[in-house]
Amino acid sequence: NKEFAVIGLGGFGLAIARGLVKRGNSVLGIDKNRMVIENNAGELTDLVKADASNIETLNELGIADFDVVIVGIGAIERSILTVQLLKEVGVEFIMARAQNETHEHILYKIGVDKVIIPEKDMGDRVAMMLSGSVFLDIVDLAEDFSIAGIKVGEKYSGMNLGEIEFRKTFGVTAIMVHRNGKSYPLNSPEDKLFKGDVVFVSGRYEELENIKEI
Amino acid sequence: NKEFAVIGLGGFGLAIARGLVKRGNSVLGIDKNRMVIENNAGELTDLVKADASNIETLNELGIADFDVVIVGIGAIERSILTVQLLKEVGVEFIMARAQNETHEHILYKIGVDKVIIPEKDMGDRVAMMLSGSVFLDIVDLAEDFSIAGIKVGEKYSGMNLGEIEFRKTFGVTAIMVHRNGKSYPLNSPEDKLFKGDVVFVSGRYEELENIKEI
Numbered sequence A, B: 001n002k003e004f005a006v007i008g009l010g011g012f013g014l015a016i017a018r019g020l021v022k023r024g025n026s027v028l029g030i031d032k033n034r035m036v037i038e039n040n041a042g043e044l045t046d047l048v049k050a051d052a053s054n055i056e057t058l059n060e061l062g063i064a065d066f067d068v069v070i071v072g073i074g075a076i077e078r079s080i081l082t083v084q085l086l087k088e089v090g091v092e093f094i095m096a097r098a099q100n101e102t103h104e105h106i107l108y109k110i111g112v113d114k115v116i117i118p119e120k121d122m123g124d125r126v127a128m129m130l131s132g133s134v135f136l137d138i139v140d141l142a143e144d145f146s147i148a149g150i151k152v153g154e155k156y157s158g159m160n161l162g163e164i165e166f167r168k169t170f171g172v173t174a175i176m177v178h179r180n181g182k183s184y185p186l187n188s189p190e191d192k193l194f195k196g197d198v199v200f201v202s203g204r205y206e207e208l209e210n211i212k213e214i
């Protein structure tokens, strides 16, 4: 069972800390603001008032022993500084939030493993849901199992899965096709694909992200 | 092409408005705060300074002509009042944010079509991602195609898909099974399921949400 630490218990950090606690994970919450610590007493496994942008403090907290550290600090410079220190003390996996894409690029450059721009991600997902369009994003269902929707272009239009040699050609499994607002399962090599279709394919994230169009 | 209106351009409303605009949708932004309107000039299709918790204003805005209205107002009473007025003028599809589950229940009771608790949804999704566990949520990939991960219990343990008569019994298609940290495709009636497995199934959202355990 992994050990989590969340630095910065604003809206973002607290939401993640709660999500983790709900799933039975042990979570240490760290915030420099006493009020924040008091307001969250009893809700997290452990709470510590500390300023994480200070290497002695990080060492005292034993932050390098955590499996995952989430940086919920919004302020750009302080978030970057904190992440840099976490890299220096050797934290294994860091997730951090970013305010915008410039902030995101800097965080990835200094070695953050996963960046989230909370409002942008939510805005995108909700917009997709509301536009009645299909998810063209990659959706992770498990560590080794993701699904993506990919548009069918000119090249294979009118051919069936057998003729395309789908699995061999793309390295992923075609499971469903979305055409004119309806979804149809793809279970036979006779199933045809046409230009404009969206094919849902499953496989590992790394295999899926390489496929731009069919 | 649908017409969207977003009432309340705080963090949530603005994120959704931007997500929609990015996808080529036309979006009317409505906010009672002049500063908010000025700060977003040029970014949305149209911007109007107006107080939406007022039925004459809603009628003047022609809000009933929009296909989808998103209520981004955070304040609980004002959000409920605004939604109630939108129902009264006959808006076809309403999405609204809620602060917590009580607020969410009230909104569903008064007829909101879709409620989002932004921080809770994000906290849950990120927590699932970080715990390295499988997603047990229902994931919507298209209006008629969703996927859910469902735990296998005692009842069918050791039986294969053919013996279980999976599709007939559950009304959904089994596509993948996750066992001991690995995922395996389910393409044959000979494939067995065991207690503790997570089976990924696909189908319409309404069929999936009724299945609690296998």
Ligand SMILES: Nc1ncnc2c1ncn2[C@@H]1O[C@H](COP(=O)(O)OP(=O)(O)OP(=O)(O)O)[C@@H](O)[C@H]1O
Binding pocket: A007, A008, A009, A010, A011, A012, A013, A030, A031, A032, A033, A036, A050, A051, A052, A053, A072, A073, A074, A075, A078, A082
């Ligand atoms: N160096 C630090 N060490 C510990 N906690 C910190 C540090 N810097 C900021 N915080 C805490 O992080 C939390 C988030 O603060 P910040 O102002 O950076 O972001 P925010 O955008 O207001 O957050 P949110 O939108 O998630 O509420 C606050 O509770 C703050 O006390």
Ligand SMILES: Nc1ncnc2c1ncn2[C@@H]1O[C@H](COP(=O)(O)OP(=O)(O)OP(=O)(O)O)[C@@H](O)[C@H]1O
Binding pocket: B007, B008, B009, B010, B011, B012, B013, B030, B031, B032, B033, B036, B050, B051, B052, B053, B072, B073, B074, B075, B078, B082
């Ligand atoms: N009746 C109303 N008509 C139009 N706009 C409104 C109304 N009530 C609130 N708003 C606007 O909605 C926006 C969100 O305000 P509110 O204070 O309700 O939520 P919030 O929790 O601060 O929002 P967020 O967290 O998304 O920034 C503000 O820009 C506010 O001016």
